[in-house]
Amino acid sequence: MEDIQITTVESETGRKLGKYSMRSMALPKISIAKQLPYLSGLDDVSMPKRYNRQYYKIQQPTKEKDLINDKEVFASLTYNNEEPYEDRKPKELVGEDAYRSYYHTFKNIKRILEQNQFENIQNSVQTNLVQRSERLRILPCKMGLIKLKGDRNSLSIQNQKFGDKYVEMLSEGLRILPAIQDFNFNHNRIKEHGASQLMPLISKQARKIEFQTNMIGEKGLDSILKILPIQQCKIQVLNLEDNNLGDQLIIELCKAMSKNLSVETLNISKNKITNNAHQSLKQLIESNDTLLELYLRWNSIKGSGGVEIFKALQANKNIKVLDFSYNLLGCGNVIAPALKDFIIENKSIQHLDLSANSFTFSDCTIISEALKQNHSIYGFHFRGNFGFVDSKGFLIIDSSMKNFNSIHIEQRIKGVMPHPKPYDHASRFEKVKDICWICDRWQMATFEWIPNKSGACSEEPIFIHFDYEGYEPIFLGKPDGHGHFRTHRMIPTGDIEYFYTANSIQVASQSVPIKQHIEKFRTKVSIADQVVNVLIDETNIESYPKSKPVIEDWYPNFDVLPRTQDPIYIPAKRKKQKRIWTYPISIWAPKYKFDTEELLRKCFERDWQCCKISKFVKKQEEQDQVKDMLWQAYKPMRETYRFYASVNPTGDVFSMSVNPTSDFVNQCQLIDQKQLKLADVDLKFIATCSASSIDYKGNYRNPERSLVRYQMMEFLVRVSDDKYIRFNPQINIVQATKMMLEQCMPHMSQFDSHKWRAERYFVEQCDDVCKKYKWVFDYVYMRNSSRKVKPGQAPFMCLDELKDICNRANLYDENFVERDVNLAFNLSTLTQIDELESDRLFQMQWIEFMEAIARIADKYSPIAIGKKEEKEWTYELRSQQPLYYKLEAFMVHLINTLVDEETKKNWKQPTISMFDEVEEDEYY
Known part of the structure; x- marks a missing residue:
């Protein structure tokens, strides 16, 4: 048997593999007969039994190992702790596990239903949804009950257009979910049949029911009508907009609402309500004490019905938001007195929409006057009528404003929540119109003019001009106890640009950030009946990010009241002789910068750095003395240079060419034809120009054949060297420079441009x-x-x-x-x-x-x-x-x-000087 023991197996390549090698285990099956030399040529079938017995001994360990594995698998199946019944396990409705559970239920629905029936297990939400979809033969859908994220106590399937069949499937899922309280079924093609199945399941526990743009009908509304009057009703928000309910069902709804104690928001817009239901609406307003928001937009309530409704609203103290837009209140010309009394007397309404109601021009005027006496309506909408709402909440009547095209950009009110429209900064010269502080999320800001900090002006009148107001002037009023001028205003969010008018000059405050305008712009400013065309090159700019809403928990967050009139500037009569004029209140003060000693010193140091005096004045001590003398004479020297540089500039560059330089030398009487000749001056002129030609070659601001400012003092020092030292070597450069400056000073002192300003300008x-x-x-x-x-x-x-x-x-x-x-x-x-x-x-x-x-x-x-x-x-x-x-x-x-004719058309040619006018009295 020793011959049968095989220790190696030879591969196709001739390489020997070990018995327990992985490659040897992967070799094709080879019969024993083919492996043994003395059995070669024999088939497995004809192998004697003694060899089969040997083969059995070899294969027996493998079979025993397979048997052990089978026992382990059987044991794992027998003692598995996993719950075999799916619907006995708790199933999440929110998250990824909820999605996986739903798809697992969909794949195994038959087995799960058999388990539930055999073990008497209640179906889960997932099982109910899948089972009902199969019965109705529709595609399965999670119906908003199973979701990746969100609140498990709310159900939102708006804009899905599911229809009644899917609503029937949803009803099956809702039967075992009493915890859901907020429902949103807007825009879902739900008709009377589907609503009649859905409403009984949700009306008892619901806090919020959104059923906009459906067709619930009488049967769908029935469950709501039954639950509204009882004390156990929990509904707080009821939105039935665009359900084609009509007058009769609205009357029934109003009767139920009259006894309701929970609903705070009722939306019955776009339901074909006419004057036939106005008495029921009036009764609802008079009897219900919990309603805070009432939406009646897009109905057909006319003036006579509106009169009764607004009479009821006049004494109402709980309704805060009223949307009466897109009705026919202006029809009949009877609504204005009732609206006037309502606006004046009612102190609870905070958000009111009367857009597109066919008001006459007279009606709009009456409403505008009434609003001036109301300071509780923080948001007022009036599009599609005559007039617009300005930034302070006033209704400004404009006979050309009744343009219904403008209301195509719809801005619906929704409680007191902001949903701002973009503020267009491009319309810099136009007032922002149709403002709603609430919707546009305006906020309060304080603007202050502090004398000697914001600017020099300390006396009234001071005006402020905002870009969103078209830069119209706003009088800041009287100064406070500290002499500060201040205004509190509501402003839009974002960047606000503004400037002030102080002492009849348009200026930016120095105490807040200033924006320099690359492209200057013109605007008309009207102050005290005077229209002035001004050019604006700088404005103040401040950024106001989104802040807290105007109304929060029905209380205003800001102290500014709507329709608060700005102070009106009335020019006071003052005695002319008592007027005290000083430079700080002049038109030049904000922008003109005088030449200070510090500024001149910087100029001198820059000129000394550029000139080449150190090249021919070698001793450091002499350099310092010359520099000190030149600094003492720097101001008249610079003024003289500016005069002579203006005679014949090189293009745009003001510089002294040969002729003006010679004229200067002659005026200073430096040429005596003995010690100094004109030819000598020309040589020094050329030497001065050439000395810096290498350093500033190619710089057009330093012409090659003209002197610029820094070369003026170098030229004088060079001329002094030629005039005083060449024929008298005992004199050093310091003495020569001193003598030169003394010779030139009488002439240079004549060119003081600041003297002209101080005495004449x-x-x-x-x-x-x-x-x-x-x-x-x-x-x-x-x-x-x-x-x-x-x-x-x-x-x-x-x-x-x-x-x-x-x-x-x-x-x-x-x-x-x-x-x-x-x-x-x-x-x-x-x-x-x-x-x-x-x-x-x-x-x-x-x-x-x-x-x-x-x-x-x-x-x-x-x-x-x-x-x-x-x-x-x-x-x-x-x-x-x-x-x-x-x-x-x-x-x-x-x-x-x-000036062109269009600009000066309002200007009158004066016939007498303003300084020769004779006043009637001593006051103006």
């Missing part, structure tokens, strides 16, 4: 002219500030545009030339620290444009208004006039030459 009379004609400044600037503006860049006026204005105004003559325009432009621009890396120097802003116009007017010198016939006006006499006379006449000239 920044005065009360010019302020009055600028305020009066601000709309002209705005008009001209807005239309001439785009030529060199790049996309996305803020508007600015370039030099060419200012020249074009003067040309179109026909200003050029023998006394006024292009050089005067250059000078006005350059002297009016605010000081910039870095003139080499910024184009701001060439970009005139609005406040600078105003000064440039004043400088042009001063040079042009028009004759004062109304004084042309007094004398023969020579240019010398015209020049001697005060600037404010010139500026006033110049503004009139700009109106006549530059």
Whole structure:
């Protein structure tokens, strides 16, 4: 037998495999005869019995092992702890397990039904649904009873259009679910048969029944009519909208509701209710003390029936929400007195919808006047009639507003819950209309003007202008005890833009965020019967995210009452001589920035950094002394440079070319033909220009053949070296610079542009002219500030545009030339620290444009208004006039030459100067 023991098996490839190798176990079955050498060639069938006995011994362990496995499987089946009866197990109705349980029931419904019948087990919800679907031969459906998420105490299958057969299947599932209290069957094609099966199952335990857009009929309504009058009724919300109930069933419903003690919301809209049911509705309103919301929209109740209903509502103290839209209350012209009394006397209604009721213009006017006396209706809807609701809740009557196309964008009221429509910021110049504080979720905000913090103005009147109000002025009233001007208002959510009018100037408050407008816009501002066209370049902006609702638990969350009238500004009479004018209340104060010592020091340090004085003044001690002397003379030196740089600018770049530089040297009497000649000056001019050519090569703000600001002091130091040291070596550069500055100072001290501002421009009379004609400044600037503006860049006026204005105004003559325009432009621009890396120097802003116009007017010198016939006006006499006379006449000239006819149609040509007008008394 030793020969029979096989230790290896050879594979097809010749590789030997172990006896217990996995590959050896996977080999095809090989008979013993083929494996044994001495049995080769014999078939298994003809094998002797002694060999079969040997084969049995080999296979016996395998059979015993299989038997043990079979016993284990049998034991596991015998002692299985799993419940064999499906409907005895608790089954979830919400979640993924509920879905799996439903599909398992669907697949094993026959076995489950047999188990339930044999063991007398009550069917589960899943079993009832599947069983009924098979009997009705319809596709199985979970019917909202089995769901992935949600409240197991609510059932919502709206907009499914199931129909009566599926409702019958649903009824089977509801028979064993008494815990469900909230039902929503809206838009499901449920007719009388289906409703009659469903209503008895839900009416006793239901708190909320939504049955909108079905056809429940008399049988479907019967169960509700029976449960409503009894004390055990739990229904709080009953929605039967669009069920075609008609007058008779509504009358029966009103009778049942008259005795009800639980229903808070009743919706019987769109049920073909006419005046035949108005007495029942009146009785319901008078007798029911629990009803809070009543919806009667899309019915046919006319004026005579509405009169009785509103008489009942007049004394009602529990109804908070009333929807009477899309009826015929205006028919018959009898409703207005009843509506007026209701609106004035009723103090409980908070949300009212009277849209599209065919009111006459007279009816709308009466309703508007009545609303002014009501401060409890926080949300009022009036679309489809004459007028609109403004931001304060007033009904503004407009004879052209009865447009039914506007009401196609439907906004239904739903209790006091907000469901806002989007606020369109694009309509910046139009008032937002048809406002409902409740639906649009407006909120209260406080806006405050604090003198010397928000701005310089501290005296009334101060107005605020909101974008959603079309920037109409709102008077802030009298200041409080601290001198602050304040208003509390209801505003829409989102970003709100606004500005103030203080001292007749439109400004943004400095105490809240400011938005700079890249594209300036114009708007008309009407203050005290004066219409002013203003240009807005900056506004305040604040963001108001969604806050708490206006009404919560039937109590308002905010202190602002609807239809609260804003204070009205009535100009007071004041004595003229008692008016005290100061610069902080002027038109220039908010935006004009003076040259401070700190600003000039930064300019000087930047110029010193750029110049090349250190290249030829080697000693550090001498450098420091020269720098200190130049700083002492920096202000007049810079003013002188600005004047001479305006004579012949290089394109838009103001710079001193050779001729203006020579003129400056001559005026300072530096050339004596001995120590310094004009040729020497030209050499120093070239040396100064060349010294920085490498560092700023290609920078168009630093022309190669002209001096810019930082090179002015370098040029003076170079000339001092040539004039004083070349022929007298004992003098050092410090002494030479000092002598040069002393020589030039008498001439340089003449060019103080701030002196002109202080003595002639920044005065009360010019302020009055600028305020009066601000709309002209705005008009001209807005239309001439785009030529060199790049996309996305803020508007600015370039030099060419200012020249074009003067040309179109026909200003050029023998006394006024292009050089005067250059000078006005350059002297009016605010000081910039870095003139080499910024184009701001060439970009005139609005406040600078105003000064440039004043400088042009001063040079042009028009004759004062109304004084042309007094004398023969020579240019010398015209020049001697005060600037404010010139500026006033110049503004009139700009109106006549530059302003279009449409803009100036409301403007009257003055015949006398505003400074020569004679008042009737000393007051104004």
